[in-house]
Amino acid sequence: MTGFGNDSTKPYLQWAQLPAIPDEVGYAGSFAGVSNGALLVAGGSNFGKGGTPWNGGNKTWYDKIFVLEQANGQWKEAGRLPHPLAYGVSCTWQDGVIIAGGSDASRHYSDVLILRYKNGVIETENLPSLPTPIANACGIMIGSKLYIAGGTKEPTATQAEKNFWVLDLALPAAQRSWASPGAWPGAARMLAVAGTQEGAFYLFSGAAIEKQPGDSILHRTFLKDAYKYVPGKSAGWQRIADLPQPVTAAPSPAFTTGQTHLLLFGGDNGNYFDQNAALQQKHPGFSSAVWMYNSITNSWSTIGDVNTEKLADAESNPNASTWAPVTTTTVIWNGNLVLPGGEVRPGTRTNRVLMATPIQPPGGFRLFDWTIVGIYFILVIAISVIVSRNMQRTTSGFFLGGGKIPWWAAGLSIFGSKLSALTFIAIPAKAYATDWVYLLNNVMIVVVAPIVVYFYLPYFRKLKLTSVYEYLNIRFNRQVKWLGSLTFVLFQVSRLGIVIYLPALVLSAVTGIDIFLCIVGTSIITTAYSVSGGIEAVVWTEVMQVGVLLGGALATLFFIANSMNGGFGQLFNEAMQHDKFRLAITDWTITEPVLWVVFVGGFLTQLVTYSSDQVVVQRYLTTSTEKEAKKSIYTNAILVIPASLIFFSVGTALWVYYKHHPAALNPHGRTDDVFPWYISNQLPSGLAGLVIAGLFAATMSTISSSMNSIATVITTDFYQSVKPASTDKQRFVFARWTTVVLGALGCLIAIYMVYLRNASIWDQYIKIIGLFGGCLAGMFVAGIFFPRIHSAGIIIGFIVSAICLYFIQAAGVINFFLYPAAAVLICVLVAYIASVIRPVK
Structure with a gap:
């Protein structure tokens, strides 16, 4: 496990790296979670070695499941998904990892599974399918209930969805079914970030998409609005303070820390989105800011950055550097926050696994x-x-x-x-x-x-x-x-x-x-x-x-x-x-x-x-x-x-x-x-x-x-x-x-x-x-x-x-x-x- 120096401007998180995922390129959109104490990373997609959308690289989806049993151990392949899959929702629940929806090269899926790592192999269990196929959604477990919001229905979708679904896993298997409590009052979106604090569901940022009549270009609007949903309350959804900037596709769900705070890591603020094709390898990467939301004062601040390290050859050899990733799942493993792989600039994946340990800084007693x-x-x-x-x-x-x-x-x-x-x-x-x-x-x-x-x-x-x-x-x-x-x-x-x-x-x-x-x-x-x-x-x-x-x-x-x-x-x-x-x-x-x-x-x-x-x-x-x-x-x-x-x-x-x-x-x-x-x-x-x-x-x-x-x-x-x-x-x-x-x-x-x-x-x-x-x-x-x-x-x-x-x-x-x-x-x-x-x- 490689350590990073901790900058004095961000004393609340100590960053380090776990062993890299055993793929030379790395994956974006992988499913991740913890099963019986082991870290699982499954599926994902990339453009192959040296490939990008701008040099003719073909986007490929994968079905491999990798397992890391200890932080100082080595990854091993322990099984495969039913088919190549990426960009779905994944959450840890009890002794397994739930994966819901997702996509491959031709379609989106509605399948929901639980992956369990037992005795060195992966076991799967089917759960009720989603009401419709969905990918690029966000979701989170709150107690025994799985919440999923937003996304797109198909690869050629010209608009995002405004779905909000919940599945109660505490019910007997025969009684489980997806319910729709009603969506948030804002725009439909994909690539949003979910979060939870004190039993409430939070929805942050994301992107709206639309295609104007007669226009062949799909336009993306980067959103910075945020919403809170309290289950069982008559008020239902309420809008909370907007983020200082969009955090589209940021690692999801948000990291719940303390009793009143949620942390969001980086994300795409949209500043370079229209220049992606022109910038190509010169794209500087996504935001590395760590945003902090206080649920009591309803206010935002930044408490430092994801620890990155850009080397001189970052443009030509991106995997030698450390970037702030997007389109990856946040996982809590042994009390630490883990960001496995992800996309670090348009078309570029990483196999690095970042880990942040919460630390309590001493007070100012003199x-x-x-x-x-x-x-x-x-x-x-x-x-x-x-x-x-x-x-x-x-x-x-x-x-x-x-x-x-x-x-x-x-x-x-x-x-x-x-x-x-x-x-x-x-x-x-x-x-x-x-x-x-x-x-x-x-x-x-x-x-x-x-x-x-x-x-x-x-x-x-x-x-x-x-x-x-x-x-x-x-x-x-x-x-x-x-x-x-x-x-x-x-x-x-x-x-x-x-x-x-x-x-x-x-x-x-x-x-x-x-x-x-x-x-x-x-x-x-x-x-x-x-x-x-x-x-x-x-x-x-x-x-x-x-x-x-x-x-x-x-x-x-x-x-x-x-x-x-x-x-x-x-x-x-x-x-x-x-x-x-x-x-x-x-x-x-x-x-x-x-x-x-x-x-x-x-x-x-x-x-x-x-x-x-x-x-x-x-x-x-x-x-x-x-x-x-x-x-x-x-x-x-x-x-x-x-x-x-x-x-x-x-x-x-x-x-x-x-x-x-x-x-x-x-x-x-x-x-x-x-x-x-x-x-x-x-x-x-x-x-x-x-x-x-x-x-x-x-x-x-x-x-x-x-x-x-x-x-x-x-x-x-x-x-x-x-x-x-x-x-x-x-x-x-x-x-x-x-x-x-x-x-x-x-x-x-x-x-x-x-x-x-x-x-x-x-x-x-x-x-x-x-x-x-x-x-x-x-x-x-x-x-x-x-x-x-x-x-x-x-x-x-x-x-x-x-x-x-x-x-x-x-x-x-x-x-x-x-x-x-x-x-x-x-x-x-x-x-x-x-x-x-x-x-x-």
């Missing part, structure tokens, strides 16, 4: 930024050490801070525990990718706060609880308490994985350090901090971080606005024009985040958090009086509004910025990377370090508070019940060791989330709250508001609610915002009915 981070962590550790020296070595000191935390500190701590990386990364990412529909979910705490103050808080304070689930023991019995405590532990451990994963994602994006190393390092540091500090150290650290984080986010917002010519005015106007400030979707569906769904779901989500989450409730109990606790709750509720406005504004500002600077965005990144990437690459040195340092310090405080709360519940509700004769010192030591175990468990969950690669981590967090927290909140609602419900009834209600919620999620019949509402409603309703049917004294 020495001064590292210095700021170092100083900041020293301050955080100093606070922890100072507070821990004065901490009582008792469970009360470790869990409740001796009840001496002032109300304003407790309120800031509640706010800080919910701020963390989830707010700092996920909310701007969500606003960047969509709009402000989720804002209502955040501000519903203003509605929930009075309910918590007047109905829940008096119970928690009067009963002098350490774990909030002790209330369930008093109201019902010990079994109900254990069920509630176990549910909290499962929910909180899941959350722990998220809040470890997110800052590791930040550090990886900013510094280029491997994300797994970031996760392990963050877990070790935070676990050590959690074990030594106790709740008092957690609270005071969070107090400091709230100001730093809000200040850092606000400074970033002003920096983005000032980087634009029109400042905040431009930012606001462009966002308004594209409906980025949309606050609600006015509809009555239950499957989308419409207004009433977010309102009801947001209310119940906040109620779950502020009435049954030990992390929050534990802070109510660190104050000296109930009056102080009330103030802390209202302090948090008031702070949520400006903080939410700041973070949603940052996300919208990022969308406007990257719409104007699309090339500045990492094409391989996740959506959740967008704010960390901006911090790393656009903020000035020092400010970037301060923002990242504040983020990590607050995140570690959030992780430590979660660990402290879980340890509180496990020690108070389980260990103390199993060992009632244990001393306070023994429980204190047990709590510390529990924290160590929790750190290891959170680390493993965070590593799993790396492989999960969700589009929005915030969506996953809300789903977790609904699945775990909703049933738990239902127990507290039943206990406080429904005296008739007894312990057996609430256990039945909880179990039925959990089972129903599992099937509701699997069926996808409601939006995930409504999970808490469904959980609370089912839990209380079933518990009440069960208690009425079988009343107990």
Whole structure:
């Protein structure tokens, strides 16, 4: 495998070459894909050695199938197609390569086959034929469905086709048939490029052909329009931003990278098409530009070029040079992009096989930024050490801070525990990718706060609880308490994985350090901090971080606005024009985040958090009086509004910025990377370090508070019940060791989330709250508001609610915002009915 030097102007792809296809000339229009781990290239056409359309060369079609089992191996011929064939559609699916349509010297075909490479030979399977013969079309697999668009029906066609077909291979063989969902609104075309992103089908560029009456010349119009089709959506097709130039016959399909980008390679822009006959061997070749489309900002940019190498004898000996090919298939093989053969100038083929490996460039974190981070962590550790020296070595000191935390500190701590990386990364990412529909979910705490103050808080304070689930023991019995405590532990451990994963994602994006190393390092540091500090150290650290984080986010917002010519005015106007400030979707569906769904779901989500989450409730109990606790709750509720406005504004500002600077965005990144990437690459040195340092310090405080709360519940509700004769010192030591175990468990969950690669981590967090927290909140609602419900009834209600919620999620019949509402409603309703049917004294 031959390596190419990587130019500094295109750091996102590392180009190399695989062994050349074993033909002296090479082929264009070949079928290609991967079967059982091997790279297959089948069929194709050329003009023979030294032949061109201008010197009388005859175009020849081939049926050979070549296989490359390893990147450093050698090609071998493993079989043949049923007949010579080229210029069809080919896609990898499961263990085979689908080939559809195509042409030879005399006709176009409608045959569709699957090629499978097994035990050194090629096996074939027939699929339903296309509705009509077609060649020069484009296509792609999306899940189990094969989509094919455009092309021409016959070699002598005087116009391109506007067909759009789909075949669902998940259906039994007898039920498979081609469907026609309806074509795009633009011109009919051939030699277009297909693509897919998040389940949508994309159609890029291509060429329209026509012959004027009485004219013997076939005219070709090179197109640069593009379209998006979302299966199952009533809108169907929509036109997206035009390409900067045509990419006709570019390698297809487009390369899907990251969660929001598609890359297109070269193509024929038509600049020399009318001069082909005159230029002949002097044709400079096709475009080598790598075009990048961002599906969120709907914008195009270029991120370098296909790596070419034109030698002095390129005109007379083209195969000695490396060119950017067209009329070839893009193949993903072992995570790399492969371009096998193709046409490199009119009439000239290549046997070279280009390969591009996606690489993640390091962020722009500088020495001064590292210095700021170092100083900041020293301050955080100093606070922890100072507070821990004065901490009582008792469970009360470790869990409740001796009840001496002032109300304003407790309120800031509640706010800080919910701020963390989830707010700092996920909310701007969500606003960047969509709009402000989720804002209502955040501000519903203003509605929930009075309910918590007047109905829940008096119970928690009067009963002098350490774990909030002790209330369930008093109201019902010990079994109900254990069920509630176990549910909290499962929910909180899941959350722990998220809040470890997110800052590791930040550090990886900013510094280029491997994300797994970031996760392990963050877990070790935070676990050590959690074990030594106790709740008092957690609270005071969070107090400091709230100001730093809000200040850092606000400074970033002003920096983005000032980087634009029109400042905040431009930012606001462009966002308004594209409906980025949309606050609600006015509809009555239950499957989308419409207004009433977010309102009801947001209310119940906040109620779950502020009435049954030990992390929050534990802070109510660190104050000296109930009056102080009330103030802390209202302090948090008031702070949520400006903080939410700041973070949603940052996300919208990022969308406007990257719409104007699309090339500045990492094409391989996740959506959740967008704010960390901006911090790393656009903020000035020092400010970037301060923002990242504040983020990590607050995140570690959030992780430590979660660990402290879980340890509180496990020690108070389980260990103390199993060992009632244990001393306070023994429980204190047990709590510390529990924290160590929790750190290891959170680390493993965070590593799993790396492989999960969700589009929005915030969506996953809300789903977790609904699945775990909703049933738990239902127990507290039943206990406080429904005296008739007894312990057996609430256990039945909880179990039925959990089972129903599992099937509701699997069926996808409601939006995930409504999970808490469904959980609370089912839990209380079933518990009440069960208690009425079988009343107990």
